[in-house]
Amino acid sequence: MVQVHLWSGLRPLVDGREVVEVEGETVGQLLDNLVKDYPGLKPAIDKGVSISVDGQIIPKSRGVKVKDSSEVFLLQRLYAG
Amino acid sequence: MALDGPKQDFKYIGTRPERPDGWDKVTGKARFGADFSMPGMLHGAILRSPHAHAKIIKIDATKALALKGVKAVVTRADFPEGLEGEDWNIQENVMAGEKALYDGHAVAAVAATSQLIARDALKLIEVEYEVLPHVTDVDKAMAEDAPVIREGAADYSVPEGMHPNVVRYMESGRGDLEKGFAEADLVIEESFTTEAAHQGYIEPHACVANLGADGKGDLWCCTQGHWFVRQMCTAVLGLEATQLRVTPSEIGGGFGGKTTVFIDPVALALSRKAGRPVKLVMSRSEVLRATGPTASASMDIKMGMTKEGKITAASGTFRMQGGAFPGAPVDVTTMLAFANYDIEHVHHVGYDVMTNRPKQAAYRAPGAPMGAFATESVLDELCRGLGLDPIETRLKNAVKEGTPATFGPKFPPVGLIETLEEARAHPNYSVKLGPNQGRGVASGYWMNWGGETSASVAIGDDGSVQVSIGTVDIGGSRASMALMAAEAFGIPYENVRVSIADTGSLGINEPTHGSRATFASGLAIIEASREATRKLCQRAADKWGIDADAVTWEDGCAKPSGPNAGEFDPLTIAEIAAEMGSTGGPISGHHESTPDGFGGSFGTHVVDVEVDPETGRTTILRYLVVQDAGKAIHPAYVEGQFQGGAVQGIGWTLNEEYIYGEDGRLQNPIFLDYRVPVASDLPMIDTVIVEVPNPGHPYGVRGVGETGITPPLPAIANAVRDAIGVRMKKLPLTPPRVLAAIKARD
Numbered sequence: 001m002v003q004v005h006l007w008s009g010l011r012p013l014v015d016g017r018e019v020v021e022v023e024g025e026t027v028g029q030l031l032d033n034l035v036k037d038y039p040g041l042k043p044a045i046d047k048g049v050s051i052s053v054d055g056q057i058i059p060k061s062r063g064v065k066v067k068d069s070s071e072v073f074l075l076q077r078l079y080a081g
Numbered sequence: 082m083a084l085d086g087p088k089q090d091f092k093y094i095g096t097r098p099e100r101p102d103g104w105d106k107v108t109g110k111a112r113f114g115a116d117f118s119m120p121g122m123l124h125g126a127i128l129r130s131p132h133a134h135a136k137i138i139k140i141d142a143t144k145a146l147a148l149k150g151v152k153a154v155v156t157r158a159d160f161p162e163g164l165e166g167e168d169w170n171i172q173e174n175v176m177a178g179e180k181a182l183y184d185g186h187a188v189a190a191v192a193a194t195s196q197l198i199a200r201d202a203l204k205l206i207e208v209e210y211e212v213l214p215h216v217t218d219v220d221k222a223m224a225e226d227a228p229v230i231r232e233g234a235a236d237y238s239v240p241e242g243m244h245p246n247v248v249r250y251m252e253s254g255r256g257d258l259e260k261g262f263a264e265a266d267l268v269i270e271e272s273f274t275t276e277a278a279h280q281g282y283i284e285p286h287a288c289v290a291n292l293g294a295d296g297k298g299d300l301w302c303c304t305q306g307h308w309f310v311r312q313m314c315t316a317v318l319g320l321e322a323t324q325l326r327v328t329p330s331e332i333g334g335g336f337g338g339k340t341t342v343f344i345d346p347v348a349l350a351l352s353r354k355a356g357r358p359v360k361l362v363m364s365r366s367e368v369l370r371a372t373g374p375t376a377s378a379s380m381d382i383k384m385g386m387t388k389e390g391k392i393t394a395a396s397g398t399f400r401m402q403g404g405a406f407p408g409a410p411v412d413v414t415t416m417l418a419f420a421n422y423d424i425e426h427v428h429h430v431g432y433d434v435m436t437n438r439p440k441q442a443a444y445r446a447p448g449a450p451m452g453a454f455a456t457e458s459v460l461d462e463l464c465r466g467l468g469l470d471p472i473e474t475r476l477k478n479a480v481k482e483g484t485p486a487t488f489g490p491k492f493p494p495v496g497l498i499e500t501l502e503e504a505r506a507h508p509n510y511s512v513k514l515g516p517n518q519g520r521g522v523a524s525g526y527w528m529n530w531g532g533e534t535s536a537s538v539a540i541g542d543d544g545s546v547q548v549s550i551g552t553v554d555i556g557g558s559r560a561s562m563a564l565m566a567a568e569a570f571g572i573p574y575e576n577v578r579v580s581i582a583d584t585g586s587l588g589i590n591e592p593t594h595g596s597r598a599t600f601a602s603g604l605a606i607i608e609a610s611r612e613a614t615r616k617l618c619q620r621a622a623d624k625w626g627i628d629a630d631a632v633t634w635e636d637g638c639a640k641p642s643g644p645n646a647g648e649f650d651p652l653t654i655a656e657i658a659a660e661m662g663s664t665g666g667p668i669s670g671h672h673e674s675t676p677d678g679f680g681g682s683f684g685t686h687v688v689d690v691e692v693d694p695e696t697g698r699t700t701i702l703r704y705l706v707v708q709d710a711g712k713a714i715h716p717a718y719v720e721g722q723f724q725g726g727a728v729q730g731i732g733w734t735l736n737e738e739y740i741y742g743e744d745g746r747l748q749n750p751i752f753l754d755y756r757v758p759v760a761s762d763l764p765m766i767d768t769v770i771v772e773v774p775n776p777g778h779p780y781g782v783r784g785v786g787e788t789g790i791t792p793p794l795p796a797i798a799n800a801v802r803d804a805i806g807v808r809m810k811k812l813p814l815t816p817p818r819v820l821a822a823i824k825a826r827d
Contacts, residue, residue, distance in 0.1 A: 005489055008428075009238060009252035018400045043237035052490035056777070057528060058677050073489035076251060076412040080446040080530040080595020081787050 002030060002066055005073045006041075013040035027051055028062025030072065047078035087712065087774040087781030090616040093567040094780060097717045098574045100492055100560040102331070111331045114287030114303030115362045123152055123192040123287065125351050126199035127344070128206050129371060130181030130188055133437040133745025134228065137181060137208065144205035150198040153355035154206070156189045158348065161319035168316040170406045174440045174534045175317065175346050178736035181210065182230065182405035184746040185370030185436045192351040192359045215437040215745040219402035220379050222246045222436045225745055228433040230405050246435045248407040251415055253488065254396070254428030261394025261426025265385025272381045273455040275794070275812045276738035279374040281729070281757045283818030284333025285365060286372065290348035291358040296320050296470050298352070300327045302345055303363075305335040305553050306592020308533075311584050317346040318353075325349075328583040329553050336729070337443030340592045343372050361444025369750040372738060373442025376401040376409040378451040382418075386463040390474040394426035395419045395487075400453060402434045403441035409433045410448030416488040416793075418452035420526045421497060421683070422478040427487045437745055443594060445729060446527045446787035450794050454734075454812065457523040457795030462808060471522040471799070472505045475685070479524075496773035497524060497683035503769045504685045508704045517692050518702065519803025524685045526792025529784035530595025531676040535588030536605035538566060538613050539669040542654030542662070544637075546570055546613075548606055549582040551590025552598040556786065557718035557724070564714050565603045565780065569610030571637035572654060588673050599714055600679050600775075605672040607779045613670030620664050621652045678777015682785055684708035686727065686792035690800040697820030699735055699801055705767045711775040711783030719785050724766040726789020732758045733790075734797040738813050 001021040006014065014020055022037055024030035030051070035042045050059045053074045058064050059078050066072060087462050105111040130510050142154040157178045164172050177186045189206050214228040221227055223244050233250045243250070292298030298320070304310050307327040315322045332339065348361040363372070379400045385393040397418050403409030415429035464471045465516040479501060480486065482494045501524065503509060514520060537549045552558065563577040564639055570577075591597065618632040621639030625632075631646035632639050636650035661668050687704040706723040713719040726762040736756040740748040749755045774781030796811060802808050 007251070007489070008255075014532040034536070037632070042306065047236060053493045055493045056677075057490070058678055059531070061675055061677055062531075063678060072488060075252075075489060076416060078416075078528070078530075078596060079443075079447075079533060080340075081443045081445055081528070 002068055002070060002072055004030060007074060007076065010041060010044055010074065013044065014038050021077065026062060026066060026067055027053065027058055027064045036037055050075040050078040087776060088201055091568060093564050093574055093714065094714050095603055095716060097715060098194045098560060101563065101579065102554065102559060113284050113333055114330045117288060117289045117301045118360065119291065119331060121359040122358040122360055123194060123355055124196040124199050125190055125192045125348055125359045125763050126196065126203050127187045127347060127534070128189040128203045130148065130177065130184065130186040131746070132181055132211070132212050133184050133209055133217065134213040135181045135210040136213060137177060137188060138180060138211055139209040141207040142189065145202040147193060148198065148205060148247055150194040151191060151202045151801045153192040153351050153356065154189060155347065155350045155354055159354060160317060162563045165456060170440070170780065171313050171342065172317045174406060175343060180252070183439050184368070184445065184560050185439060187347065187371065190351055191598065193357045198643045200298065215804040217436050217438050217741040217745055219377055219434050219436060221655045222402060222434050222623065223400065230437065233355065234407060247432050248435055249433035251412055251431040252429065253415060256426030258394050258396055258426050258428050262385045264387065264393040266388040267463055268383065268385040269466065270383040270460050271810060273376045273458065273810045274598065275451045275454055275540070277374040277377040277438065278444065278737040279369055279755065280338035281334035282334030282336060282338060285363040285368045286344050287362040288345050288348050289358055289360045290345065290352040292349045292353040294353065297324045298349060300345060301330060302324060302327065303330045303332045303339065303554065304346050305332065305339040305594055306588055307584050308551065308589045309340055310345055310591050313342045314346045314349055316634060318349055321702030326583055326585040329454045329581055332553055333554055335555055337447060337594060338373055338443045341373065341442050359587055365752060366750040369755055370747050371439055373440050375444035375447060376441045380451065380455040381707065382455045384459045384463060386467060388467050390467065390469045390477045390617050392422055392424050392478050395424050396428040397452070397456065398430045400432045400434060401623045402438065404438040405435055405585055407435065408441060409431055413448035414452040417449045417526055419487040421475070421480060421524045423480050423484045424487055425664050445726065445790045449525065449527055449791045450615060450730065452732065453523065453525045453791045454798060458798055459798040460692040461795070475524055476501050482530045493680060494776060495681060495683055496771050499773055500524070500683055500685040500707040500709055503707045503771055504687050504705065507687065507705055507769060509687055509689070509703050509767060512689065512703065517694055517804055519690055519800045521688050521796045521798065521803060522685065523792040523796035523799060526681060526683050527596060527616035527787040527791060528681040529600065529679040530597040531601050531679045532591035532595060532597050533589050533675050534601040534605045535590055535673045536602055536609050537669060537671045538606065538609045539667065540613060540654065540658050540661065542658050544653065544658040545576045545578070548573065548577060548579040549587060550579060550602045550606065551582055551587045552593045552602045553581055555593050557715065558593070558598045559597045561714040561718060562602060565606050568608055569607050570614065570654060571635060596786040597679065600782050600784050601676050602777055603782055604676050604778055605674065608672035611670070613668055617654060617657050620657050620661065623664065624652070625649045636659045678775065680711055680775030680777055680783045682709050682783045682788040684792055685789045687795040688796045688800045690797065690804055692801060692804045692819060697816035697823060699814060699819060701731060701764055703764060706789060707771060708785060708788055709768040709771040709773050709783060710785045711776035711778065712772055712781035713770045714780065714782060716770060719770055720768040721783045721791045723768045727766045728758055728763060730790045730793020731763065731797065734794045734812055734814055736813050736815060
């Protein structure tokens with residue numbers, strides 16, 4: 001299971017939890033399983049989020065590998081300037 | 082993407098050759114958006130709302146259509162219905178539907194045989210409006226009695242009970258603020274505002290559209306990203322994406338403001354209706370009234386610090402208006418406001434608010450400069466209150482590799498400490514100041530971007546190399562791309578030609594935005610070049626009758642990789658290319674990806690000012706930019722980006738602002754009244770390039786375009802504070818405002 005840290009605005013959607021655990025070996029699987037296991041997050045993920053894996057911000061790529069030990073944060077959807 | 086780690090030894094990278102577009106630009110040969118024409122072309126003009134907020138009761142174009150030379154009039158009725166989300170926002174912005182939402186909002190457009198006739202025809206279009214109450218200020222737009230711009234625009238994030246103009250809400254942070262502030266020896270809480278500023282590109286938007294009734298068309302335009310233009314135009318007009326080919330012109334500045342569309346769908350709609358090509362060129366007034374400036378902001382900041390200079394806690398509330406549509410970049414503001422520092426207890430709240438202003442567009446590090454203005458101003462006050470040096474204090478708190486960012490993840494290798502150390506060591510930091518002079522320091526960050534990218538390289542039959550990329554060259558990037566190709570092939574810079582391909586010639590490319598072009602297109606060129614050199618090695622191996630693994634590419638030649646590979650004279654790229662038609666056909670390389678390894682860039686600015694106590698005018702005496710470039714491919718253009726960011730920041734801080742009257746109309750829609758800095762306002766901007774290689778790029782590149790506009794707002798405000806002894810909390814620091822502060826002080 002991968003621990004996913006949530007920004008505080010998302011926590012009310014998952015009973016106040018700061019960190020949730022989901023299965024997944026890629027960013028895409030994590031996002032899919034977050035929606036499946038925590039339906040409260042669906043509006044935010046559908047609207048668009050970014051994710052960071054071990055310090056690298058991943059705006060789009062669903063195929064990036066994730067390990068159980070990875071540091072993973074959900075971030076507001078990022079865009080270029 | 083597996084990379085070998087940044088290369089460290091270079092032959093061409095880091096040199097300063099002439100830019101390939103330089104001669105054309107200084108001799109007037111370069112073709113910008115308004116320079117393109119077609120046989121049978123019509124000229125377009127757009128009718129714009131004189132009201133900040135009004136219901137459109139009726140549009141009657143009968144008289145305009147009767148005018149000789151008028152070939153078509155379009156209104157919203159000529160655009161498809163049923164769009165949703167951002168597609169609807171763009172359509173609604175380029176042509177008003179039921180309501181005009183801001184002064185300058187397009188309500189109709191004409192195509193005629195001359196621009197004069199088109200403009201005359203606009204006067205004959207009768208529009209009946211029902212004027213509605215308006216609001217242009219972010220704080221007033223959140224008030225209970227504020228007029229509602231559009232019901233139902235808020236997304237899931239907005240808690241119940243907020244005004245309908247609040248369309249997004251965000252909250253992030255960690256730790257225990259109460260505990261953190263209790264540990265501080267000094268806590269300061271202040272409120273700040275910034276006004277909307279325009280990107281101020283010299284070239285107004287311009288395009289020529291040619292769209293047939295069969296839905297096939299071409300568009301020539303000035304843009305930062307022609308695939309974005311294609312996507313937006315086809316969505317707004319209900320076309321199939323690849324049936325519209327978009328070709329970018331040379332571009333006279335963009336700074337984020339040309340990553341979206343304003344006139345292109347209108348020109349296409351006019352062309353489709355008239356059956357002829359249509360050219361549309363904005364006036365400066367139209368640019369200021371109806372394209373996207375950045376957001377304005379209202380912010381409350383609280384920070385605590387120990388007497389040793391350690392930040393114990395920080396919190397910020399950021400309210401931003403981005404015009405009559407969702408999209409103010411407050412999410413980035415909240416993420417980056419305190420990102421320079423290692424802070425255990427931190428909290429951010431953000432509100433995206435709609436007002437009766439034009440739809441904001443990206444502007445260089447969108448959202449970051451406003452937050453930096455507020456937070457770095459408070460940090461400066463903390464240093465003053467505790468008698469601490471601003472650079473030493475920043476060094477004490479600066480993030481480095483492994484520090485948890487205030488927005489969550491741990492930082493990869495970054496160069497903030499290096500920029501602070503270089504700034505401290507620079508001669509500017511020890512110049513003795515005179516009366517009415519002050520010094521300000523501030524740091525800033527931009528995380529940069531990768532984005533969808535596609536590039537090709539093709540070997541010419543004389544061994545020269547043609548590079549095709551999809552990122553428009555705004556700041557000299559063709560030179561940087563040619564240098565990276567030259568390095569990868571081991572051939573002279575002059576033997577590489579770089580072209581910007583149209584949307585029909587390459588896979589999708591995101592715009593030149595997010596400081597990504599040199600990083601992402603450069604990475605794609607290097608990988609495409611490596612693919613091509615593998616093919617060149619294969620041709621040599623075939624000729625020599627050895628295995629390709631026994632051939633290496635070095636200094637523009639295929640060579641046996643060692644004594645066991647055999648005794649063969651090296652084959653140059655020209656020798657292999659001369660025979661490629663008979664040895665397997667043309668040789669090229671391609672690369673497509675969405676690279677994620679973009680590394681963020683930190684910068685530190687030191688500025689000295691003098692404030693005239695009689696007039697309140699601020700003069701910039703010295704300005705130093707120190708920034709991490711990872712690896713400067715073409716140092717002159719890196720320095721140019723540093724200087725450009727500083728200059729735009731100087732304008733935003735001292736002069737530039739959108740001024741709205743009580744009637745909600747923009748009062749200063751020309752450059753005489755919307756004052757950008759000119760050369761005579763400025764000293765030479767000194768630069769120092771720091772190079773902390775980005776491990777996510779083969780040559781260590783970090784984007785450099787945007788970080789440079791993040792520190793100027795607070796650095797200059799801190800310098801003015803040093804000079805006059807008063808903290809200015811409202812930008813811009815115009816002479817009347819500064820003079821009023823001086824008088825209030827005395």
